[in-house]
Amino acid sequence: MNPSYDEIQNANSLRGKDVRKTPLVYSPTFSNLTGSEVYLKAEFQQKTGSFKLRGAYYKISQLPHDGKKHGVVAASAGNHAQGVAFASSLEKIPCTIVMPKNASPSKVAATRGYGANVILEGINYEESSAKAKEISQKTGATMIHAFDDPQIIAAQGVIGLEILEDLPDVDEVYVPIGGGGLAAGVLIAIKEKNPKIKVVGVQSSSFPSMYESVKNGSLTSSGGERTIADGISVKVPGQTTFSIIKELIDEIVLVDDSDIIKAMFLLMERMKFVVEPAGVVGLAYLISAKPSPGKKVVPILTGGNVDMYLLGQIVDKGLATMGRLLKLSILLPDRPGAFKEIVDEISAANANIVEVVHDRLSSNINAGSAGVTLSLETQGKEQADKLIETLKKKNIQFRLLT
Structure with a gap:
């Protein structure tokens, strides 16, 4: 049995002091990046770090x-x-x-x-x-x-009520979908109040089970590729959630890990928000596709429980994606002063050396040569491209690793 709008209201009235109403935060940064008016639903600030x-x-x-x-x-x-x-x-x-x-x-x-x-x-x-x-x-x-429980769905739907309370004239809401509990609840809450508001579900391209199910008109098992968005890695959506979503959803879209990494990185750097991969997929789609110029849009940032080891990788990969971290493998003659010539070019380009790994012993390094792997911090893609061009003109042998 599908939950009703009245049960969502009941869940709202009975949530007690431990379940917070999370803030809706306008972001000039992401508004400029996407061309939309972006309001971030900060559900990652919920107790336990998630809407769950x-x-x-x-x-x-x-x-x-x-x-x-x-x-x-x-x-x-x-x-x-x-x-x-x-x-x-x-x-x-x-x-x-x-x-x-x-x-x-x-x-x-x-x-x-x-x-x-x-x-x-x-x-x-x-x-x-x-x-x-x-x-x-x-x-x-x-x-x-x-996710596949009427009371669970109803309580997740309270997020839809909160969005409408804080931003009554919202045009579009972007909801991550794994099993579909959040999307189903938000759809019931929002479509009951204003059917004209567009609700878009967002899935990882590695686990597009709800996308495929809605397209096929029946529950479909899909996915299994590796993804950093483990929180929405569900091969088969729920029967109840599917029945609601297929009737009410306006669109389901997909994002890949590179889009997710970029969104996580920008949230940390620009907003000081630490949000987990599954939690940023709505914003990731807005950044990559820019689908709604001039519209008031709300991506729901669903959780903030990020593994610390993964977080370090996200920072490095985010810097690389933005052209601000350059990793080079260089083959040098093993003689005094050879490395200084490289350092001088890097210094002239105003890049910063973050890490140096020196290798004489690997089997692919010829005798009389030395391999050096450099991690460089640059100010952006333009500066990185200029440095690469300079190294080519100097006939320096190198491979670009990022």
Whole structure:
């Protein structure tokens, strides 16, 4: 049974003090970049770092006494896990979370920190979910689905109410889609109030399951390629979420990892917002496609739980994408002063040497030669291109690594 608009309002009225109304932040930076008026829905500032708390809290708080007595169980790669664990701690009920073996260590630690019993099982959401269902059947614990549940959908839909409250004349809303719980709830909330508002779902091109399902008119398994957007890496969307989305969605679009990396980097540098890959896909699409000039648009930034190791890579790859980090492999004659000539050219170009790796021993380095890998910080693509051209004119042997 699909949730109603009235249930979304009920979830809003019963959310308690622990579920926050998150801010809607106008961004001159992204407005200039996209040609639209961009307002960022900062859901990554929600308690537990993600919108998932909304659904978990409402679902668990509404369980009958018998349902709470045996506790709850859920499967998740991270954000739903933390939401269920925290909501369970508020209700003081037992909680078991099944997470994939490759889940982010920081998300596993955070989930345990909220008091959950964490079991690592499977390599993806589907395998973890199968284990969670098995535990539910054996123990009587209530299964808290990550997205395909009317109460979960209703509580996520409160985000749509908040957007309309803060920006009644919004033209378009961009919603990340994995299993579809958030998009389904937001669609019901927004289309009930104003059907003319365009709602666009955004998926990773590596996991376009809802995109393919809507296109085919039936649930379709799709995806499996590697992506940094693990939070929306769902091969098969929910039956309930699909039935809502196929009827109400205006469009579903796809973005790839390079678009995601650029959006994450720009959010950190320009807005000081740390948002996880799955959380930035709406903004990533706006930056890459610039689809709505002059329109008031809201991309929902759904979560901020980023693995710290990944964050370091995002900074480096973001700098490289912007032409501000140049990595070169140079082959030099192994004699005094050879490297100084390179350094002089770099200095003249006003570039900064970040890292130097010197190699004489590798099998592809001839005797009498030395390999040097340089990481250089530049002011942008124009300066980087100028330095590359100068090195070519000097007949310096090099390979461009980024």
